[in-house]
Amino acid sequence: MASQPPGVLDDGSSARASREAKRSRILEAARTVCARVGFEGARMDEIAAEARVSKGTLYNFFDRKEALLIAGLVAQYQQGTEELQDQVGEGTPGERLAQYLELLTELLPTISAEMMVNLQAWGLVAVDEVAREQLFSALRVQYQAQSEFLAKLIRQGQECGEFADEVEAGVLAEALLSLFDGQVYRSTFAPERANPDTLREQLQALLELKLLPRQSRAPSEVS
Amino acid sequence: MASQPPGVLDDGSSARASREAKRSRILEAARTVCARVGFEGARMDEIAAEARVSKGTLYNFFDRKEALLIAGLVAQYQQGTEELQDQVGEGTPGERLAQYLELLTELLPTISAEMMVNLQAWGLVAVDEVAREQLFSALRVQYQAQSEFLAKLIRQGQECGEFADEVEAGVLAEALLSLFDGQVYRSTFAPERANPDTLREQLQALLELKLLPRQSRAPSEVS
Amino acid sequence: MASQPPGVLDDGSSARASREAKRSRILEAARTVCARVGFEGARMDEIAAEARVSKGTLYNFFDRKEALLIAGLVAQYQQGTEELQDQVGEGTPGERLAQYLELLTELLPTISAEMMVNLQAWGLVAVDEVAREQLFSALRVQYQAQSEFLAKLIRQGQECGEFADEVEAGVLAEALLSLFDGQVYRSTFAPERANPDTLREQLQALLELKLLPRQSRAPSEVS
Amino acid sequence: MASQPPGVLDDGSSARASREAKRSRILEAARTVCARVGFEGARMDEIAAEARVSKGTLYNFFDRKEALLIAGLVAQYQQGTEELQDQVGEGTPGERLAQYLELLTELLPTISAEMMVNLQAWGLVAVDEVAREQLFSALRVQYQAQSEFLAKLIRQGQECGEFADEVEAGVLAEALLSLFDGQVYRSTFAPERANPDTLREQLQALLELKLLPRQSRAPSEVS
């Protein structure tokens, strides 16, 4: 479609790649600026400067400021979820669940810091229905994926007898994630809560009681 | 409303009361307006009109817009916590805990709706250190009170043998509140989560395992 | 409604007068700036500076830039029409008509110069339906008034036998005004047409033939 | 459309023709877009898309946006005048004049609609001296041609005794055109004036009185 200099063979992939790279750079810049001056304080001028493009170029990629900021946020959430699940290695369901929760726990300080920025998006989406639906549906997708990943692990553990099956896997998965989110939320205003140890303590207490097969507890109970 | 009948000697106390009433009216107006147009969308003009005072008067009570909005938010949190604890009646610790959690559960839709507004405050506090400390310290106080109230109930139940004592009361109280907050947070973008039934299910599953004394579970387990 | 300094009797008329004066100053400033830099080139900053008020004050009086500029234009049209009719003195209908047309003719250069600015409003009203209706309905009112004023004069002249009655007064009034407007329009791009003499020549030729009673022409025609 | 069949030797004339055709297509596109979104609302992007060329190509033909729009306008005026005069058929001067005026009258609604767009050009030429001179001199040429065409017809009619010669042909021609232009101008804000009947009535009343030779009126006047 675009004319090429004579003699140059170009299937368009490099142009496409370059454009994609520029898009990433812009999203990255948006996140950087948001982290620096807050979501509300982010100005298009500053994002453009950070991404080393002109303001006009920003608008070639994103219709409105809101679309850009929300896209940056969504990319961040997606990247986070993917990386997390990729890092879970091999092992029994119980080991993999423990690993997942431990990864989550260790990420608590990081996620907590990001949350301070991300919560500011609520100010934006409150007055912008389009932005709201964009962000919220992305969040729902991410949370759904996380929830299903967890529930599946739990169900596998129950099937092979590693976990007790007296609790519904879906309910437990949701409870674990809510517990985590609640901890993250509260850490935004009570920084001492960003301590992974507190969370680890809560999760493990919950898990031991819930997931150990009945047999492992029975001996102490008949005594 | 504020003017004195002629001939009445004002000893200063009624003037003070009137001033206090006006302050309350302003805070109330701030909350009303925030609920209507969002935190970011609240304008001083509108709050003044809602409180039936002039804009100048607003500045006699609060230095800056931020101070007013944060004060309104803090008052709302305080009022909520007080009302909640006042509504818990008499009974055994187990009954009172169940009652408290049920009240919380029933409030989920209301609190969820308020949360949408309150989260918008993060946009404001991100760029305003003074406002941040004001809001966050108030939140810490509220959450501390709630947490201690819960932990005390649990500890009482453990002392009288109503609850199992294998779990640390403080850890469990925090876990319960985190679970609740996580549910509230997630309900802001996934409205179907504002459903109290889901929460009730999670809380009860958690409580039964955690808090019933071992003996009450043993019979079914030896069968 | 507004509190007064103690002891000052104020019926509010001076405040109202002051406000009205400020409004006039703003409209005047708008017209001055438009005449200087054109309708499209007028910036709110410049108008505010010219009126010696702040930009915010401009918006206390007029909702939008368009409203301000159109209001300035309408005021100018109204003022022009009123002044014109006020200047027509006493005399027979024929004398008064001649006087009115002579005044119009002498105003040709002035009106022509204003027209260059006023036509620019078409660029604005083309994209702003509200502004369009505001301006156009004002124009219709002004033109209607002018047309009726003329038609009445002609009819009076016909009734007292000063004018021939073979032509319908309304049609002739409209024709006279269209002739004038056409001349004004063409003078915007052909400045030599802003010469009153050309117009006077056309109007008089038209009038003599049209309006002289048949008798006054008959003698030369039977000869 | 523009590419040559392989093997065809291009002597340059077809390339020139092709280039001329592209220029016409661009001008046509400019007029189409202006008619659709107004003069001020026309964007180079849209014109390029309408003409199926790139934006860069627009600038190969016209230095600036103004030059393009003005050129489109001028072409429209020229085309209109030429078409009009070509449509006047054979007959006596009186018949041909009547035909010309009738054509003009029937075009009133069309010209009136175009005028709404064309007047918007005043906003542009007000701030652009070069554009102003380009447009205005083209308008003067067009109007001069029209005026001379009319004056010539009248003079011919006078010479052969079909018209009265008591009125100067040039003055009358100008008066007729001014009357027409005034009607067009006023129809832009008073749409009911775009009605050809009103104009016809005015023109005919004027013409009968003016142009009928004295003899043809005398009989009725001596009766």
Next chain:
DNA sequence: TATGAATGAGTATTCATTCAT
């Protein structure tokens, strides 16, 4: 020549805050 991605100057409007009355 043709293309179209990149550029960046230019401006209306809002609304917290002040202060004369």
Next chain:
DNA sequence: GATGAATGAATACTCATTCAT
């Protein structure tokens, strides 16, 4: 204390024009 008119800083977005390919 109360009022509310006046103030002016701050910022998203458009679109004509350029120029590397």
